[in-house]
Amino acid sequence: MPVKKYIHDSEKIEFREHRVPGKVLAIRIFAGFIVSLGLSLIYFLLISKMFGSPKQTLLEKEVEIRRHEFAMMMAEMEHYSELLEDIRISDEVRFRPVLELDPVDDEVRSGGMGGLRRHTHLEGYASSDVMIAATEKLSNIRRRAAVQSRSFGEVRDASDEWNRRLEHLPLIRPVRSSVRMGDVFGIRSRHPVTGRIGVPHRGQDFRAPLGTNIYATGAGTVTEAGWSIGGYGYYVKIDHGFGYESLYAHLSKIEVSEGDMVVRGDLVGLSGSTGVSTGPHLHYEVIYRGVHRDPRNYFHEILTDAEYKDMISARNTNLFLAR
Amino acid sequence: MRKGKYIFNPETLNYDKVENSAGRLLMRVLAYFTGSVVLALMYGFIFMKLVDTPEEIALRNELAQMELQYTLLNRDLKLVERVLDDLQQTDDNLYRTIFEAEPVPVSLRNSGTGGVSRYDDLRGYNYSHLVIDTKMRIDRIKRRVAVQSRSFEELVNLAAEKEDMLRSVPAIQPISNRDLTRIASGRGMRIHPIYRVARFHEGIDFTAPTGTEIYATGDAVVKEVRRARTGYGNHIILDHGFGYETLYAHLSEFNVRRGQRVTRGEVIGFVGSTGTSTAPHLHYEVKLNGRNVDPAHYFFNDLTPDEYQRLIELAARSGRTFD
Numbered sequence: 001m002p003v004k005k006y007i008h009d010s011e012k013i014e015f016r017e018h019r020v021p022g023k024v025l026a027i028r029i030f031a032g033f034i035v036s037l038g039l040s041l042i043y044f045l046l047i048s049k050m051f052g053s054p055k056q057t058l059l060e061k062e063v064e065i066r067r068h069e070f071a072m073m074m075a076e077m078e079h080y081s082e083l084l085e086d087i088r089i090s091d092e093v094r095f096r097p098v099l100e101l102d103p104v105d106d107e108v109r110s111g112g113m114g115g116l117r118r119h120t121h122l123e124g125y126a127s128s129d130v131m132i133a134a135t136e137k138l139s140n141i142r143r144r145a146a147v148q149s150r151s152f153g154e155v156r157d158a159s160d161e162w163n164r165r166l167e168h169l170p171l172i173r174p175v176r177s178s179v180r181m182g183d184v185f186g187i188r189s190r191h192p193v194t195g196r197i198g199v200p201h202r203g204q205d206f207r208a209p210l211g212t213n214i215y216a217t218g219a220g221t222v223t224e225a226g227w228s229i230g231g232y233g234y235y236v237k238i239d240h241g242f243g244y245e246s247l248y249a250h251l252s253k254i255e256v257s258e259g260d261m262v263v264r265g266d267l268v269g270l271s272g273s274t275g276v277s278t279g280p281h282l283h284y285e286v287i288y289r290g291v292h293r294d295p296r297n298y299f300h301e302i303l304t305d306a307e308y309k310d311m312i313s314a315r316n317t318n319l320f321l322a323r
Numbered sequence: 324m325r326k327g328k329y330i331f332n333p334e335t336l337n338y339d340k341v342e343n344s345a346g347r348l349l350m351r352v353l354a355y356f357t358g359s360v361v362l363a364l365m366y367g368f369i370f371m372k373l374v375d376t377p378e379e380i381a382l383r384n385e386l387a388q389m390e391l392q393y394t395l396l397n398r399d400l401k402l403v404e405r406v407l408d409d410l411q412q413t414d415d416n417l418y419r420t421i422f423e424a425e426p427v428p429v430s431l432r433n434s435g436t437g438g439v440s441r442y443d444d445l446r447g448y449n450y451s452h453l454v455i456d457t458k459m460r461i462d463r464i465k466r467r468v469a470v471q472s473r474s475f476e477e478l479v480n481l482a483a484e485k486e487d488m489l490r491s492v493p494a495i496q497p498i499s500n501r502d503l504t505r506i507a508s509g510r511g512m513r514i515h516p517i518y519r520v521a522r523f524h525e526g527i528d529f530t531a532p533t534g535t536e537i538y539a540t541g542d543a544v545v546k547e548v549r550r551a552r553t554g555y556g557n558h559i560i561l562d563h564g565f566g567y568e569t570l571y572a573h574l575s576e577f578n579v580r581r582g583q584r585v586t587r588g589e590v591i592g593f594v595g596s597t598g599t600s601t602a603p604h605l606h607y608e609v610k611l612n613g614r615n616v617d618p619a620h621y622f623f624n625d626l627t628p629d630e631y632q633r634l635i636e637l638a639a640r641s642g643r644t645f646d
Contacts, residue, residue: 006329006338015338018328040363044370055371059382066389073396080407086429087414093504094429097532098421098602098645122392125385131392138396138403145406152413159420166601171517297552300518300599307520314519 063127070130077137084144091151099158104151109144170217170238170246172264173299174284175206175271176308182207182281185294192278203247203285204295208271210280214248215312216262217284217298225258232283233275236268249283250275265315422507423514423643427636429504491563493540494624495587497571497607498529498594503630505529507604507645509638510617516601516643524644525615526570526608533575533603535594539585540569540609540621548581555606555646556598559591569618572606573597573646604645 005018020028048056092103122131182205183192191199208214220240228235232249236256239245252272256262273280286295303311329338375383418426498505506529513524543561546568550557555572559579562568575595585591596603609618619638626634 004331005341006331008327008329008338015329015331036359036362037366039359040366040370043360043363044367048376053371053376053379056376056379056382059379059386062386063382063389066386066393069393070389073393073400077400080403083407083411087410089502089504090414090418090429093502094530095417095421097535098507098530098604100533100603122388125388126381127385127389131389134396135392138399141403142399142406145403145410148410149406149413152410152417155417156413159417162602163420166517294552300553302522303518303520307518310520311518 067127067130070127070134073134074130074137077134077141080141081137081144084141084148087148088144091148091155095155095159099155099162101154101158104147109147165242167264168219168240168242169244169298170240170286170295171298172215172217172311173301173303173308174214174217174246174248175208175212175282176305177301177303178305179206179208179212179282181205181296185292185296193276200292202292203249203283206271206282206284208280208282210252210270210272212271212280212282213267214251214269214271214282216264216266216268217246217286218244219263220244220246220261222256222258222260222262222268225254225256225260228275231276233277234269234272235275238262238268243289245287247283247285247287249285250277250281252280263315265312424640427640429502488565490542490587491565492567493563493569493609493618493621495538495540496529496622496625497537497540497569498531498535498605499538500529503634503637505531506634506637508643509619509640510615511639513644516645522644526572526606527618527638528645529594529605529607530645531594531603531605533593533595535605536590537571537574537592537594537605539587539589539591540607541567541587543567543569543585545579545581545583545585545591548577548579551598554598556600557592557595558598561585561591566612568610570606570608570610572608573600573604575603598646600646602645606646 006015007018008014009016044053047053088109095101096103119128119132119135122128122135125131183201185201185204187198188201190197216238218238218240220238222236223239223245224235224237226234228249232247234251234254235247235249236251236254237245237247248268250272251269252274253270255267255269262268271280271282277283284295286293286298328341330341331337332339415426418424500506506527508524508528510524510526512521514520515522539561541561541563543563545559546562547558547560549555549559555570557574557577558570558572559574559577560568560570571592573595574592574597576593577591578593579585579589579591594603594605600606607618609616609621617638619635622634623631
């Protein structure tokens with residue numbers, strides 16, 4: 001219970017209870033409130049000056065954590081960058097030389113390095129540096145990755161083409177290794193049947209006994225299969241694409257027909273002595289862009305009969321390349 | 324002038340004047356002060372909740388921007404990660420198609436690590452960037468130490484051997500092969516690229532673009548310079564003395580003549596695809612006393628032990644040959 005206070009009224013000469021009118025009281029409370037506000041502001045400013053506001057400290061910590069996250073991201077991107085560089089080397093050093101592709105232009109690879117200051121929305125922050133660095137790094141990686149993708153597309157096409165080429169070109173012996181070679185490609189002194197002198201021999205002869213298996217020397221399409229009026233007897237001609245054709249003449253039996261697709265090692269027929277021939281043998285021609293070539297330049301005499309047989313019988317396991 | 328205040332004393336039935344002692348005054352000031360502090364805290368708390376200082380506003384903006392950028396970058400990075408994974412797989416697949424062997428990392432930089440996110444297990448912790456940074460740095464230092472530790476040993480060996488012999492014996496790689504990315508196939512049983520049968524491959528195949536310089540691997544006399552359409556194609560044989568001979572095959576051009584003296588590192592010719600060859604490459608053989616030896620054992624001069632180890636592994640793989 002508050003102690004009542006009195007004041008002395010000197011006019012009436014009596015003690016009167018001391019009462020504060022409501023208005024005055026309100027003004028006082030209001031003044032007190034203002035003063036306390038002022039004071040607290042002063043305290044607040046003093047403390048923030050000395051220690052920084054707790055909220056600010058908290059926010060700064062958070063910014064610091066974000067910066068660390070950015071740094072981590074940069075480390076990750078650095079790793080990606082290295083990986084891309086490795087892939088680039090793999091592309092330029094391993095793949096392109098084999099496929100005889102030109103290197104990708106350096107300018108294309110770097111692709112207009114940095115479109116100067118496109119990051120206006122990232123400027124003016126204390127952490128602008130990390131944000132801009134990360135953004136640029138990422139766009140650099142994306143650009144390089146895009147170039148690499150395109151480059152690999154080209155490499156893939158070229159490697160498919162290269163493998164197709166290897167499967168299609170007439171690059172093996174048409175008969176097993178133990179069958180000896182006869183007349184060679186070039187001008188021969190005297191034709192064995194016609195007796196004419198100085199007529200070019202446009203192929204390579206193999207002394208194959210009657211009925212010897214004759215194999216397609218590369219994948220391709222049979223363009224001719226039948227009787228020749230020009231002296232080849234029963235013969236087969238295969239178009240290998242890439243400008244190459246091969247021809248097998250004097251056969252006793254034909255095992256393919258016109259329009260057939262063959263792969264290397266497919267049986268095209270059996271050797272014989274049909275047409276202009278003095279005895280059973282295979283006459284084999286290689287034609288490149290309409291010009292006859294020496295067939296001996298297209299195969300290597302390194303296989304034994306067993307290996308030759310392996311090669312022929314293994315052909316189906318390699319079909320994935322022939323397509 | 325302040326009017327005095329009185330308290331009614333019921334014992335004496337008198338009005339006693341209230342004395343304002345110094346102690347009371349102090350108490351009051353203290354009370355006011357405490358009150359203001361409590362109020363200030365309250366205000367401060369409310370104030371902090373409602374209003375930000377300019378620094379805080381800046382920090383908040385900064386945080387918001389960082390968060391936004393981080394989210395955006397991270398989202399893009401996830402996409403990039405997928406693209407890179409894809410590229411890496413394409414790289415591996417192309418390697419399998421072209422070299423018909425299991426892919427190996429392109430550089431020493433990635434040796435034994437590989438994979439997109441090598442530091443993945445360290446991520447996801449605050450401050451883990453420090454750990455990652457440190458780990459990356461340690462990795463780098465480790466590799467550097469390994470590289471440097473070799474030279475002393477080598478010096479001792481160098482001094483011990485005869486100078487003349489050292490200059491002559493084949494001891495470097497015949498083409499520039501940084502990162503060792505050019506070795507396609509070493510000595511040993513290999514699948515023939517066309518015949519698809521296992522053949523013994525006597526030399527090492529280096530893939531390189533047509534026209535790449537070929538170096539003499541030791542001081543020697545040019546024993547043979549021959550042009551050919553089959554087999555080794557255009558090739559050079561060097562006689563190094565001490566029973567050593569080296570052979571460089573499938574060249575596009577020669578840079579030496581028969582009988583000429585050459586020193587180690589001299590350009591003797593240029594890479595090509597002549598003879599029995601499916602792509603531009605150099606086929607390199609080393610003969611000791613007329614018998615083929617593994618050329619990989621004669622690259623000791625320009626390689627660190629790490630690189631040498633890697634080269635041996637590379638050469639031992641059963642990749643396809645190019646001749």
